[in-house]
Amino acid sequence: MSAKDSNSSSQKKNASQSSSETDGADSSPHASLNTSRSVSLDESPDTVLLWFRRDLRLRDNPALSAAANEADRVVCVFIHDPSSEEPWAPGEASDWWLHHSLASLQEQLAKHDQKLIFRAGESLSELRSLAKSVKADAVYWNRIYEPAAIERDTKIKKALRDDGLHVKSFNASLLFEPTAHETQSGDPYKVFTPFYKQLLAKDDPHPAFEVPKEIPVPKGFPDGLELDDLNLLPKIDWAGGMREAWTPGEPGARQRVLEWSQDGVRAYDDRRDLPGEDGVSRLSPYLHFGEIGPRDLWHHLSALRRKSRGKASDNIQAFLRQIVWREFAHHLLYHFPHTTWEPLRENFADFPWESGGENLKLWQKGQTGYPIVDAGMRELWHTGYMHNRVRMITASFLVKHLLITWHEGAKWFWDTLVDADLANNTLGWQWVAGSGADAAPYFRIFNPILQGKKFDSHGAYVRRWVPEIAKLDDKHLHTPWEASDEVLEKAGIKLGKTYPEPLVEHGFARDRALSAYDKIKGGG
DNA sequence: TTTTGAGTTGTTCGA
DNA sequence: GTCGAACAACTCAAA
Numbered sequence: 001m002s003a004k005d006s007n008s009s010s011q012k013k014n015a016s017q018s019s020s021e022t023d024g025a026d027s028s029p030h031a032s033l034n035t036s037r038s039v040s041l042d043e044s045p046d047t048v049l050l051w052f053r054r055d056l057r058l059r060d061n062p063a064l065s066a067a068a069n070e071a072d073r074v075v076c077v078f079i080h081d082p083s084s085e086e087p088w089a090p091g092e093a094s095d096w097w098l099h100h101s102l103a104s105l106q107e108q109l110a111k112h113d114q115k116l117i118f119r120a121g122e123s124l125s126e127l128r129s130l131a132k133s134v135k136a137d138a139v140y141w142n143r144i145y146e147p148a149a150i151e152r153d154t155k156i157k158k159a160l161r162d163d164g165l166h167v168k169s170f171n172a173s174l175l176f177e178p179t180a181h182e183t184q185s186g187d188p189y190k191v192f193t194p195f196y197k198q199l200l201a202k203d204d205p206h207p208a209f210e211v212p213k214e215i216p217v218p219k220g221f222p223d224g225l226e227l228d229d230l231n232l233l234p235k236i237d238w239a240g241g242m243r244e245a246w247t248p249g250e251p252g253a254r255q256r257v258l259e260w261s262q263d264g265v266r267a268y269d270d271r272r273d274l275p276g277e278d279g280v281s282r283l284s285p286y287l288h289f290g291e292i293g294p295r296d297l298w299h300h301l302s303a304l305r306r307k308s309r310g311k312a313s314d315n316i317q318a319f320l321r322q323i324v325w326r327e328f329a330h331h332l333l334y335h336f337p338h339t340t341w342e343p344l345r346e347n348f349a350d351f352p353w354e355s356g357g358e359n360l361k362l363w364q365k366g367q368t369g370y371p372i373v374d375a376g377m378r379e380l381w382h383t384g385y386m387h388n389r390v391r392m393i394t395a396s397f398l399v400k401h402l403l404i405t406w407h408e409g410a411k412w413f414w415d416t417l418v419d420a421d422l423a424n425n426t427l428g429w430q431w432v433a434g435s436g437a438d439a440a441p442y443f444r445i446f447n448p449i450l451q452g453k454k455f456d457s458h459g460a461y462v463r464r465w466v467p468e469i470a471k472l473d474d475k476h477l478h479t480p481w482e483a484s485d486e487v488l489e490k491a492g493i494k495l496g497k498t499y500p501e502p503l504v505e506h507g508f509a510r511d512r513a514l515s516a517y518d519k520i521k522g523g524g
Numbered sequence: 525t526t527t528t529g530a531g532t533t534g535t536t537c538g539a
Numbered sequence: 540g541t542c543g544a545a546c547a548a549c550t551c552a553a554a
Contacts (some may be wrong), residue, residue, distance in 0.1 A: 191531060191551055273533080315550060325532080354538085392533065443546050444534045451534090451540095510535085514546090521547070 104249025
């Protein structure tokens with residue numbers, strides 16, 4: 001038994017390895033970026049069980065790199081244990097993505113003569129049974145910074161250590177530890193801009209780990225299930241639109257990063273708000289499942305920005321800023337775990353929300369009578385994705401025009417988005433509702449007509465997703481109810497039959513929302 | 525401790 | 540059509 005080669009490349013560093021009791025952030029004094037804590041030889045493990053979770057990649061995977069460097073044998077495992085993530089167990093769209101991502105990881109590992117062992121059941125008992133059958137003396141994983149996962153993994157860490165195993169966890173999903181990025185007074189940031197400025201002022205995040213040259217294989221592989229046995233695919237095949245739209249897995253992620261950095265990102269700020277154009281990165285599901293690491297992406301784009309000039313450089317910076325928004329959302333959830341359901345601003349607890357009913361169903365189906373809203377909801381259902389600008393418009397419509405609680409919107413997005421991410425979903429919905437960090441002021445009520453005209457002026461987006469009104473001219477496309485009978489007939493539309501009348505009149509809904517918000521005014 | 529300046533993404537109205 | 544102000548009051552973060 002030996003530590004593998006002894007060169008001292010950055011690969012050997014245990015970036016943000018946690019030796020703490022909980023499996024949250026590593027708050028130990030050496031947790032910061034460039035700390036190298038190599039494991040001494042007598043601690044060097046013989047067989048490491050490498051537990052894949054939301055880090056479905058070989059590159060920039062600190063737990064994998066550590067295992068490959070330190071152990072003589074590495075056994076890779078994925079355990080399907082959705083009940084441990086309740087009440088936010090993955091939805092069907094997420095599971096569809098997960099299935100294909102796991103298939104991809106399996107292929108990548110096969111190129112290293114490795115195997116991904118699939119198990120289903122309670123994580124701790126599966127890990128224990130595996131550790132016993134392969135005689136593992138250590139278990140490594142990359143952390144998930146979500147409330148349910150932290151609770152689960154803390155228990156697992158303690159139990160495995162009590163069994164006499166070495167356990168190490170790493171940060172693979174964030175630029176920095178949530179506990180390592182705080183205000184001068186040591187509190188978590190609640191406002192984005194200072195969070196962002198402070199982050200830019202810091203040293204760069206840890207460099208990406210290369211794919212290990214070798215991932216030492218065990219003498220024999222333990223029993224496992226077939227991927228299909230995890231039952232992640234939908235029983236009814238509604239995923240055709242998703243197959244067309246996406247290529248899950250690490251190679252798909254790298255391909256998308258390349259395309260994005262060659263072209264899209266250089267015009268990001270000019271096109272990001274136009275849902276009819278290919279102006280956004282569409283990297284969110286890859287980031288969620290860890291098919292690309294945020295630090296890897298950060299370094300890649302920062303280097304690109306340094307080589308760029310003028311507008312292109314500004315645009316790349318605008319995109320980097322969005323990666324910091326993702327970071328901000330994750331840090332906030334770490335520090336305020338109750339916000340997945342409770343408002344961050346306490347005065348919102350008394351807000352007079354509606355609970356849902358028929359209007360909720362019409363919103364979900366994309367039958368509100370507002371073309372930009374309906375287009376977004378249908379894109380979501382069809383592809384598991386919705387353009388960011390349209391997420392704001394549809395969310396604002398649910399919360400402010402229909403006065404339905406953001407919980408209903410968060411649940412629907414959770415079930416239907418392939419990029420459903422607890423931190424991002426929570427921040428987004430609380431922001432729209434006005435109850436969150438740096439939230440939209442209550443009087444900021446999106447006008448779905450104006451938004452449509454402004455950001456989809458030639459209707460490319462609406463015509464694609466709401467084909468029954470596609471023949472309307474640009475002037476009437478976002479306000480079909482204002483078109484004359486003649487214009488409607490020419491476009492083949494029977495309002496109220498082939499396409500709905502508006503569910504609620506904008507001016508009325510706006511006034512109603514303002515007076516509802518009036519009731520909780522004064523403090524938060 | 526107190527003070528100060530600022531805070532992702534918007535809309536409407538009236539000059 | 541274009542432009543600036545009002546839409547509130549509060550909390551946050553740093554000086």
